[in-house]
Amino acid sequence: MTAHPLVVDFLIPVLKIAAVILYPLVMVIVMIWMERRVVALIQGRLGPNRVGFEGILQPAADAFKLFFKEDIIPRQADRFLFNLSPVLVLVSSLLAFCFIPLGESFRIKGYTLTLWVAESPVGLLLVLGLSSIGVFGIIFGGWASNSKYPLMGALRSVVQILSYEIPLGMTVLTVIFFSRSIDLVAIVNHQKDARIWFGFLLPVSFVVFWISGIAETNRAPFDLPEAESELVAGYHTEYSGMKFAFFYIAEYAHMVLVSSLVVILFFGGWLPPFPNVAALAFLHRIPGFLWYLAKIMFFLYLYVWIRATLPRYRFDALIKLAWKWLIPLSALNLVAVAVLRYVL
């Protein structure tokens, strides 16, 4: 018995596309709420707790407010690029979610439902490429504002993101050495077959990837492009209303994306933990999607925790960290893993 062709060819893809837009946005709302509450608790405050249950609707209320704010375009701004850049930033990070698998495919009535929109044999490459397009939005936004602080923020962000792409790329290669595929689903499946997560197999790769990931998303302690005590608000100083919200959502969506990548590449995606312990086999009954969400939430929490704890790097130290430590380290790691993989 097969499903109706209308369902298979039309309804399911449309629903999936809707989900791909909604899923990151819901995660963004949860992340904004979690960040504000967790930072507040760390600082001995309460944080937003009025709108909805424990303030869960606060991000929605904020978005509502931003939606009705006046949209100001500075007179000297380059209008085309000024309007383009928030779209570019948001679309690039949302688009990347098309290639992020959310769980194992399963069969319903003879139809295999996959939990991803687009299956690509080069999914990892596409995700990295798309998330890098966001930097153009930041550059354009900073430049088109025709203002000094945004320009400085944009300059910082170019150097920062270009520097940290290199260790990021090199650590991803070490994962590929083991999985022999750059298909994200295949990478997770490889971890299932190997019965070990790559994060434990390649701890150096994980650490370098995570540090670079924080720098890529412009988050504390690497939040120099928008360091509020120095550059006011960095590249989006001149933006207001929904355009500002686009930058804001994109930043959080990017964090969700990096967390998803860390989980998929290094922590087995939707696989339950302890595959080798027979006594814990009941963990396999919990749907993979929940494991996946729990792991992503852990890394999002880590983002918040780091932000609440550490001071900000200075620009030269940030670049030094990338070029003097992370890039040599990841290069050595790459060679070591390559040799190891050849010997094994």
Next chain:
Amino acid sequence: MAFKTIDLNMGPQHPSTHGVLRLRLAVDNELVLRVEPVLGYLHRGMEKLWESQTYVQAVPLTDRLDYLASLSNNLAYILAVEKLMGLEVPKRAQYIRVILAELQRLASHLAWLGFMANDIGAMSVLLYGFEAREGVLDVFEAYSGGRLTVHGMRIGGVPFDLDERVIGLVRRALDEIPRKVADIEGLLSQNRIWLHRTEGIGVLSAADAVAYGVTGPALRASGVAWDIRRDVPYSSYGDFDFAVPVFGHGDVYDRYLVRVEEIRQSLRIAGQALENLPPGDFRARVPRVLKIPPGEIFHSIEAPKGELGFYIRSDGSDKPERVKMRSPSFLNLQALELMCKENLFSDVVGILGSLDVVLGEVDK
């Protein structure tokens, strides 16, 4: 790649210029070439205002100078007036003043610690500093009703005696603060990012510090052991046993260390004053209409930010003929360009923070 030099306005609306300070910077990408403080955005004509107030009416004006340390301003002005009158203040009042002034120093330094850490990007420390400061503010609220602009001293003494409730609150604050400061130190003192952002940044040599008239923690961080409380004691400071922390590098980190150590010393002084509180009056007899014989006086104290002095000239009436303030923030700010030159843009924020300027006192 050569960048054009950019003239950058930092402030008067900027998150980390601590109020309405405006800095005119010339930057070459991230490198700072020139720093010029532009003052006056908070100018209220304080010194002129003084001439139309009686000596007693003018005391609340001082609250609005350095609004993070209003009691220290009270003390500086009142001591100058009393010295001009030749008034002897009861010992108990002097001790209460010491307790209040040291608590005010704690509040000021704790707020500074929070602001400074926030400027460097450690956002949580801001709240921790303010939480610790809250205990001190509770004391002020119980004592005089005010929390920020506390009008807690009078010519001839203090307005109220310390009752049991206030003493209990003081003890609680003195007990709580060391633990909270230890938490903050744990987050910062050995933190690599913090060290990198503060060590060797904004160095001010001892000679330059003296030449520019820098006083207070910034002077002691440059290796000059000068503390008016110890060297020219006023208000019975000679009775107490305390150390004057001095560090030699003159960088932002040493200014941080000096202030953290001063928090400990202030706790000691306040504790000693509370233990040995002498009996007696808390207020001397002062005529209701205060007329001071002609003469002039300069008196300065060690305020949390540095040497705060008042010059008062009397023409025999109930109003001063001329008042001039030597406010520490104003003079410390003059050394900013010297410290910021050839540094990175991010460090301007840290160096400015480390000077602990309050614009109410700079612009007067």
